[in-house]
Amino acid sequence: MRTLYHFALHPASRQARITLAEKKLKVTESPINPWQLDQGDWKKFEDITPEGVPPTLVDVIPSGEIIITGARAICEYANDGSTRHPLLAEDIVERAEARRLADWFDHKFAQEVDALILHEKVEKSIAGAGAADPAILREGRETLAHHLGYFCWLLERRDWLAGRYFSLADIAAAAHISCLDFLGEINWRDWPTLKEWYQKVKSRPSMRPLLMDRIPGFRAPRHYTDLDF
Amino acid sequence: MRTLYHFALHPASRQARITLAEKKLKVTESPINPWQLDQGDWKKFEDITPEGVPPTLVDVIPSGEIIITGARAICEYANDGSTRHPLLAEDIVERAEARRLADWFDHKFAQEVDALILHEKVEKSIAGAGAADPAILREGRETLAHHLGYFCWLLERRDWLAGRYFSLADIAAAAHISCLDFLGEINWRDWPTLKEWYQKVKSRPSMRPLLMDRIPGFRAPRHYTDLDF
Numbered sequence A, B: 001m002r003t004l005y006h007f008a009l010h011p012a013s014r015q016a017r018i019t020l021a022e023k024k025l026k027v028t029e030s031p032i033n034p035w036q037l038d039q040g041d042w043k044k045f046e047d048i049t050p051e052g053v054p055p056t057l058v059d060v061i062p063s064g065e066i067i068i069t070g071a072r073a074i075c076e077y078a079n080d081g082s083t084r085h086p087l088l089a090e091d092i093v094e095r096a097e098a099r100r101l102a103d104w105f106d107h108k109f110a111q112e113v114d115a116l117i118l119h120e121k122v123e124k125s126i127a128g129a130g131a132a133d134p135a136i137l138r139e140g141r142e143t144l145a146h147h148l149g150y151f152c153w154l155l156e157r158r159d160w161l162a163g164r165y166f167s168l169a170d171i172a173a174a175a176h177i178s179c180l181d182f183l184g185e186i187n188w189r190d191w192p193t194l195k196e197w198y199q200k201v202k203s204r205p206s207m208r209p210l211l212m213d214r215i216p217g218f219r220a221p222r223h224y225t226d227l228d229f
Helices: A011-022 A039-048 A073-083 A092-127 A136-157 A168-182 A192-202 A205-211 B013-020 B038-046 B071-081 B093-128 B133-155 B168-182 B192-200 B205-211
Strands: A001-004 A028-031 A057-060 A062-068 B002-006 B028-029 B056-061 B064-068
Touching: A001 A011, A011 A073, A011 A092, A011 A168, A011 A205, A039 A057, A062 A073, A062 B093, A062 B192, A073 A092, A073 A168, A073 B064, A073 B071, A073 B093, A092 A136, A092 A168, A092 B064, A092 B071, A092 B093, A136 A192, A168 A192, A168 A205, A192 A205, B002 B013, B013 B071, B013 B093, B013 B168, B013 B205, B038 B056, B071 B093, B093 B133, B093 B168, B168 B192, B168 B205, B192 B205
Parallel strands: A001 A028, B002 B028
Antiparallel strands: A001 A057, A057 A062, B002 B056, B056 B064
């Protein structure tokens, strides 16, 4: 029995969900909103999550219960567990490229895009910290366009983001892009190469639960769930 | 022939250096200071490093030259390359714990400690952006103390940071801690458990080059190089 604590509009949480689904690992999803916990629930969550943010995976294995936190550790753990449905290529160069890109999303993209757009539109809204600042959103959108350009440049040269195979890099990208798409932040007409990639990604069964997410206070654009957008 | 572009007082660069040395992989170290490049050198560096910051590993393999950027991708690549001198345990739970902690250092510790102390003392100094702000340093030091407490709590229960074996988690920790120690930011008398761990780490041959680092404009405290500090 596995339980994954996650927050729906959170790229790190989404990476864990997609990865567990790609590996066909059964898991009970337990939504948790770290910005809205009462003190009792916060204490319980913090006890198992020293980072203070999801995702947190609780897995029961023969030697007992284990707790793994953070997207990178959970994704590598899920992939390590079996050689079926591999999410890293056998070729060590393509593996390295997948890890470089996953890390690029979790650091550079997260700091320069998520920390502006998701923070302004999601975290501030949930925390009741006022309206989104248009200047910060503008800055985030400019960097997003720059990064999507790089993303397309890679995809014009490869089958998938890191090379020949679908990998943890595509999962990291899908997690970040799908959150921004939920908020209507991707203008698909401007990015045909990216759109083609995202159509392939969206039609994978692992993405289905994310496309069904309903988040109180937010409404996704109609194309968000549409496979042929 | 391998070349590693790195910056001496930079935790991510240090992780790559320690890991390559632990795996006994010969590498030419090429120091690069991303805050002080002239435009020509910057262009050359940016061409191989879309992240804009080191570490960047250029490796020559039978199929050609490959470029890997970022501490996580370089460390995993080096470890993937051979089963000798493993830096992740065979046990998948201990592997997951090592990756969780490495990620914890690269995200949480980097954001809450490095982004305050290293930024104020190193980056501002190099960029000529004025003196360190005492209020920011104080905030960084308070969080550092909190995190070192967690660190000691783990080490009181384990041989090494992630469990029974020296791992990428110890390397991540050593990279961050050694930068702070270079700046005289660790009061070793307050942290005997951490000190015992760091004595073991410091005496590994992989740490020797880092202890010999000389950085123009900075002077490490005398105990920095001392194995019996």
